[in-house]
Amino acid sequence: MSADVAELSTRSRVHYLNASYGIKSWLLTTDHKRIGLLYLVSITFMFLVGAGAAALMRLQLLEPYGAIVQPATYNKLFSIHGIIMVFFFLIPSIPAVLGNFLVPLMIGAKDVAFPKLNLLSWYIYVIGSLFTLYCVIFGGVDTGWTFYTPFSSMYSNTHVLAAALGIFITGFSSILTGLNFIVTIHRMRAPGMTWFRLPLFIWSIYATSIIFVLGTPVLAITLFLLTLERVLHVGIFDPAVGGDPLLFQHLFWFYSHPAVYIMVLPAMGVVSELIAAYSRKRIYGYSFVAFSSLAIAFISFLVWGHHMFVSGQSIYAGLVFSVLSFLVAIPSAIKVFNWTATLYKGSISYDAPMLYALGFIGLFTMGGLTGLFLASLATDVHLHATYFVVAHFHYIMVGGSVMGFMGGIHFWWPKITGRLYPDKWARLAALIIFAGFNLTFFPQFMLGYLGMPRRYAVYPAQFQALNVMSTAGATILGIGYLIPLIYLIWSIRYGPAAGPNPWRARGLEWQTPSPPPKENFEETPIVTEEAYSYATMAPEKSSV
């Protein structure tokens, strides 16, 4: 198909983007694709707020005695950075944007099972974010994203209630999204789409949804109890009347550790799709990769105590939690080895999404292995609450989840918008992000190992060189994130038409036009092949 024909067909055809116009047609839509885009806009906005807080923190740490803000303000900066990035960006990022867009497309359905509930989830998310933004604008919160009692319940005089309520409300958005995905995957698959023909992205989203549904309510109830305690001072977590502050930590981490897997599992799903598409091979050990997602979801509920090795938890509990935490390494390693094996003798092309996928594998491996240091009781005593922990979880959350998110957005952007972005800029941005990320966070491993504690606005002068390196890296990273923001928006209007399948990838979503029609497929597709059946695909014409 020549470019002109493709251009014409994108403009003249009726698809989900031009089926109806006007702000109302977006705010009242029940189309999962439009809801995905609503999420994309809202989480990008929240990302910018969270990134702003991070930028100020890195500027502050340029100098040992703090360059720009008072320590009290610094406390608010890292709290709001954590709250926004975890609850309002990372957790909804891949599931609510790409998941919403892709789950019905990938399984050959017209929509999710409960479209109105899907829209409601977005509104709930927006209401939750408004509480959080209120909290940011009117003075902030200084408890950290963890809200540990008794500081959050008795001593902090910042906007703890607004922040906690914002997270409480947003939690229901996660729960309803997860519920919707589970029912959709169970009940809406196209004829012939058996469980073992599902793309691995779907398995990941399924595992993530289980955590959404079973984990989030525990956080909700915990924050509710915290709110009661703060308002009424009734003693649920107050030692003065017999309450137990450690209980809060147990309840909090019961959700918040699995939440880490909410963030990384969907990225693993994206990476499986990318590795297969750009190696032109079926994923090696499909069923192992699929079940490792479920295994991670299951084990994730059993490891929360490793956050509390030095909090006064029983030493025997610590031992058990340490062993269980090591177990997570097994399914994670299964994934990494299988991706690597897929690359072996693959026909690899280094398009921008693939660069993100390869970046993910390297950075996630580093993040995962340093996690083992922290899961070991003895080394954790030294490393707990240092920058080593900060570096570790940023390697997972940014090096893993955000890399996966960026890779996924680049991979499916032509499907979402029907347009191609400039490939050279995209590859350049991926490399800048990779370099900037490592320069930001690798020095933090060293800082933590040398003993620099986290959450302080000042530090001893001997740590300055590494902190300056980290701030320089953060600047590069920031530029790296801005470039895609610009060319992706540019491409919506000026990008060349993509055609239905610009990457020659397999999967139902590539068999429908880009952008897809409102009802996704002209006819319900019938699936006769396994996922990633690249071997049976006609070879690419060399003249293209």
Place this chain on the structure above:
Amino acid sequence: MSETAATNVHAGVLEEQFESLQTQHEARKLGMWIFLATEVMFFGGVFTCYTLYREMYLPGFEQGSHLLEVTWGALNTGVLILSSLTMALAVRSAQVGLRKLITIGLLLMTMLLGVAFLAIKFILEWHHDYVEHLVPGINFSYTGPYSAHVQLFFCFYFFLTGLHALHLIIGIGILAVLCVMAWRGRFSPQYYSSLEVAGLYWHFVDIIWIFLFPLLYLIGGR
């Protein structure tokens, strides 16, 4: 899409994302079961805290439990079990296609029993506790032995029964909507999934109470 499916879409009972009424019915039921799993974890968090503190402060919690009126709790248990029966009968009546007035009557009876439960809970029990100065954070002034732990007990008592009552109020609201739908003749033996799903929710709220009653009222050798 088959001809019957097209008719169903036209009648407004089959939503367009589903291929058949059967799939839609199954999806809704599965959705409710998953929601109930969420609810189990929601209540489970508080049950865990309660169990832990009861283990740590058993004498105080027994003391607190003795201050509750067990007859009212038992009466309410009976009321809710009866309401589950009428709820189940309402679903059944729609499923076998009895006259719509029978379904509506059974739904109204279920709602009435729900309201009776709330009346006993709020007007008799909570009011009584308020008069006795047993409401933590508002007027708690119990001075007997283990008073701090008795306060903790009442904290959980009000939180758990309050959360349960909130679920019941939502349930009554849902049943009211269903009554209107039944009045308009929306249900048939082919299409009664809203009723069945609401029934699942109602029974779940009852089961929560079946756990709450012994946990709160029956500890300490009664």
